[in-house]
Amino acid sequence: MITFIVVFLVALAMTLILTPQVITWAQRYGLMDVPVGEAKEVHVRPTPRLGELAIFPAFALAVVVAWLLPIERQDATEGVRTLGLLAGALIIFALGLWDDARELSPAPQFIVLIAASAIPILVGVRLAAVPNPLTGETIVLPAALAFLLTLFWIVGSATTVNWIDGLDGLATGVVAIAAAILAVRTFFLGQESVALLPLALLACCLGFLVYNRHPARIFLGGGAYLLGYLIGAISLFGGPKSATLLLVLAVPIIDVAWIIINRMRTRRLPIYGDRGHLHHRLFDMGLSQQRVVLLYYAVAGLFGLLAVALPNAQTKFVALLLTVVAVFVILYRLSHHQP
Numbered sequence: 266m267i268t269f270i271v272v273f274l275v276a277l278a279m280t281l282i283l284t285p286q287v288i289t290w291a292q293r294y295g296l297m298d299v300p301v302g303e304a305k306e307v308h309v310r311p312t313p314r315l316g317e318l319a320i321f322p323a324f325a326l327a328v329v330v331a332w333l334l335p336i337e338r339q340d341a342t343e344g345v346r347t348l349g350l351l352a353g354a355l356i357i358f359a360l361g362l363w364d365d366a367r368e369l370s371p372a373p374q375f376i377v378l379i380a381a382s383a384i385p386i387l388v389g390v391r392l393a394a395v396p397n398p399l400t401g402e403t404i405v406l407p408a409a410l411a412f413l414l415t416l417f418w419i420v421g422s423a424t425t426v427n428w429i430d431g432l433d434g435l436a437t438g439v440v441a442i443a444a445a446i447l448a449v450r451t452f453f454l455g456q457e458s459v460a461l462l463p464l465a466l467l468a469c470c471l472g473f474l475v476y477n478r479h480p481a482r483i484f485l486g487g488g489a490y491l492l493g494y495l496i497g498a499i500s501l502f503g504g505p506k507s508a509t510l511l512l513v514l515a516v517p518i519i520d521v522a523w524i525i526i527n528r529m530r531t532r533r534l535p536i537y538g539d540r541g542h543l544h545h546r547l548f549d550m551g552l553s554q555q556r557v558v559l560l561y562y563a564v565a566g567l568f569g570l571l572a573v574a575l576p577n578a579q580t581k582f583v584a585l586l587l588t589v590v591a592v593f594v595i596l597y598r599l600s601h602h603q604p
Contacts, residue, residue: 268334269464275330276465279323280472287318288476288483296365298484307432307548314486316437316477317361320469321491325351327465331458338458340503342389347462349388350498356381357423357494361487375420378490382419385498391415392501396508418507421521422497422514423490428524429517429561430489432544432554433479439565440492441470443513446569447500450509459503466495479554508581509572513565515585516543519592543596 291297291313299311328347338344360377363369392415394405406414430436444467451460470492476482485492500510511518520543527541540549547557568588575581 268331268336269461271334272327272331272461272465273468276323276327276468277472279326280319280469281475283319283323284473284476284483287315288313290318291315291483298486307545307554308481312481312484314365314484315362316473316483316485316488317358317365317491318488319483320473320488321354321358323469323472324354324465324495327468328462331461331465336458336461339456343458343502346385346389346502349385349390350462350495350502353381353384353498354491354495356384357487357491361491363487365486374490378420378423378494379416382416382423382494382498385419386412386415390498390501392418392507415501418501419494419497421518422500422510423493425514425517425521426493426496427489428521428542429544430485431542432548432558433481434474434477435544435558435561436485436489436492437470437474437477438558438562439514439517440496441467441474442562442565442569443496443510444470444499446509446513446572447496447506450506450573451503454503456503462499462502463496466492466499479558508585509569512568512572512581512585512588515568515588516561516564516592519589520544520596523593523596543592 296313296315297311298308298314300308328351332344332347340346356377360369360374360381364374391411392406393411394403395414396402397404426436426440429439444463447463448460448467451463473483473485473488477485496510500506523543524541540546544557544561547560548554552560568584571584572581575584
């Protein structure tokens with residue numbers, strides 16, 4: 266238990282120490298998110314970005330400390346897979362810094378994100394089998410399909426978290442909830458060393474949330490991609506827990522799917538942002554940022570508890586199917602609502 270406490274405190278303390286420094290650096294060097302009147306903007310004053318500069322070093326240090334402390338590791342390949350996770354995270358960290366400084370267009374961001382996400386897959390972080398939602402039987406995937414499906418999963422997780430980073434503390438808090446659920450579920454599956462990864466990520470999110478909650482003193486910036494990449498890849502350690510993460514992130518994922526479909530239907534490129542996200546629509550209806558964010562937290566937490574409590578893949582599939590229908594109905598009604 267001491268190992269868990271040390272890893273959590275290292276990640277939390279490092280994030281709490283780094284974040285104020287990053288705020289100062291961003292202000293000094295003009296790395297600010299300045300509102301320019303875009304539809305998706307809700308902030309009204311220049312705010313520092315560079316969230317990845319606080320989160321990545323804290324997470325990496327916590328992982329290194331975890332490997333120095335005594336804890337049983339059941340998988341001989343865990344070390345190389347962890348290195349692959351950090352290598353991909355390092356590339357996304359660099360991408361985030363570059364984007365926050367130079368504002369890259371979506372195309373190069375997406376290419377680098379794909380390349381970085383492929384690294385942990387190449388060293389064994391892979392969705393090699395999926396449960397049949399109708400029978401519960403395990404379906405072993407061909408190697409090529411497993412690679413592509415895992416790549417889609419990690420890139421999709423990163424994109425989803427990046428796209429919900431539209432209100433203060435929203436993306437950070439949702440990832441924190443997902444990390445907490447993964448840490449608990451992994452621990453009770455007897456994979457204690459693997460549980461340290463989501464635990465470290467949880468601590469980083471909580472430390473950053475101190476400064477990222479409304480009114481935010483700093484934004485995630487490129488850190489949104491980093492958080493999404495980490496939670497997506499970590500969910501595949503020690504055996505896939507993708508169904509768990511899928512339920513926790515159900516509403517944001519369905520919202521992303523709705524946005525993509527809606528933009529393509531109106532002949533717009535999906536990669537360019539607008540104010541059509543669910544959190545924007547709720548905000549435009551008169552809910553405060555805090556209430557929208559707390560609503561997302563409550564839904565993510567509820568679905569996370571369901572993911573832990575539901576006994577098998579069939580019940581999780583039914584829960585997810587009902588969620589998809591409900592969220593699409595809500596999005597459809599909101600799309601016809603005039604704020």
